[in-house]
Amino acid sequence: xxxxxxxxxxxxxxxxxxxxxxxxxxxxxxxxxxxxxxxxxxxxxxxxxxxxxxxxxxxxxxxxxxxxxxxxxxxxxxxxxxxxxxxxxxxxxxxxxxxxxxxxxxxxxxxxxxxxxxxxxxxxxxxxxxxxxxxxxxxxxxxxxxxxxxxxxxxxxxxxxxxxxxxxxxxxxxxxxxxxxxxxx
Numbered sequence: 001x002x003x004x005x006x007x008x009x010x011x012x013x014x015x016x017x018x019x020x021x022x023x024x025x026x027x028x029x030x031x032x033x034x035x036x037x038x039x040x041x042x043x044x045x046x047x048x049x050x051x052x053x054x055x056x057x058x059x060x061x062x063x064x065x066x067x068x069x070x071x072x073x074x075x076x077x078x079x080x081x082x083x084x085x086x087x088x089x090x091x092x093x094x095x096x097x098x099x100x101x102x103x104x105x106x107x108x109x110x111x112x113x114x115x116x117x118x119x120x121x122x123x124x125x126x127x128x129x130x131x132x133x134x135x136x137x138x139x140x141x142x143x144x145x146x147x148x149x150x151x152x153x154x155x156x157x158x159x160x161x162x163x164x165x166x167x168x169x170x171x172x173x174x175x176x177x178x179x180x181x182x183x184x185x
Contacts, residue, residue, distance in 0.1 A: 072179075079174040094163060097134055097156075101159075105126040112148050117145075120142065130156060134164075
């Protein structure tokens with residue numbers, strides 16, 4: 001509520017204060033009710049509710065404060081910090097393999113598919129399949145249908161296993177070195 005220079009509250013200011021007071025329960029409803037958005041009841045989760053849920057997720061970050069009290073977790077963080085160059089090389093290699101096998105799979109499935117029916121409609125679909133295959137997650141939403149595509153998929157999977165296994169040994173070696181250094185003498 002604003003006042004004029006005379007210090008007297010005008011009727012429009014009182015009206016503004018009253019409208020704010022009357023709409024504040026509606027604002028609280030929009031923040032806390034997952035179905036309240038745009039005045040419709042069937043529209044799904046409300047925008048304010050999503051914001052509130054995101055804020056609640058940030059509370060989980062407090063768990064990371066426990067790292068200061070866990071000596072082994074601090075050792076692991078130091079070991080990961082010491083292997084930053086190896087991890088960078090791993091990410092670059094995975095990126096290159098994903099692009100390569102995504103493009104190859106798209107090309108193979110497009111050229112050898114019968115009747116033009118393939119799930120690989122773009123190179124980005126091929127790259128999505130390649131990420132899932134190389135990292136050995138395997139959702140199963142995309143899969144090669146042609147025999148040549150299955151061979152390419154097998155090679156991508158084997159290369160992904162090798163690619164992911166090599167840096168793990170380096171990280172474990174750095175962890176054991178850091179653990180030995182931190183032991184009391």
